[in-house]
Amino acid sequence: MGDDGRRRVGRIVEVEAYGGPPDRASHARAGRTPRTAVMFGPPGLAYVYLVYGMYDCLNVVSGPNGTASAVLVRAVEPLEGVEAMVAARRSFAARHSRSTAAARIGHDIAVGPGRLCAAFGIDRGFTGADLCDPGGILRLEPAAPGDRPPVPAWTPRIGVAYAGEPWASLAWRLVDRTSRALSGPVPAGAPPDADPEPEPGDPAGRRSGSQG
DNA sequence: AGTTGGATGGTCT
């Protein structure tokens, strides 16, 4: 395939799990609504929502059909197409009258759910897209064989204090502790070189790509 | 280095 130079690839290093209607922090807490309908369908599809009137956030519908569980993608390390990401961030800033913001974008080019979507040009129009379709414009891919192995760690989710307990404190945020591109607290513990704690969960270190 | 408040609009009560 010819690379037209606009292809963007990133390593997912931070995600959060949302558990459907019982989870008071989930958008599915109110049951099925027009906005959240896609969450109640089959897994592997994108659910993109607008938050604070300005920022789009990307979720992957997960779990069995009908459970309305989803995974919020919070941070990505750029692997390919950094310049396209910078351009997209600048474009976003310009559209929102934030002139100086994108001037010095560094490793945090796609750190935080809003920045990530801005960098990849993801908006609500991607809701319903099949992220597991190898031919999709926006898709998930397995980690490349030579990729640095992630060191998983779990923390509470960010920005969900309103949900009350136990939802606000559940350690449903999963990060690759070796990454410098995290949007929130890095859990204390042994340095990345030491033996990682064995815990269940999805491995981080998949790839997300988009071309526009 | 850490804290605070403004921008902003769709969604649900």
Add this chain to the structure above:
DNA sequence: GACCATCCAACTG
């Protein structure tokens, strides 16, 4: 009409 799964600039020290 209130509430946000955020980000950035402008303060404080």
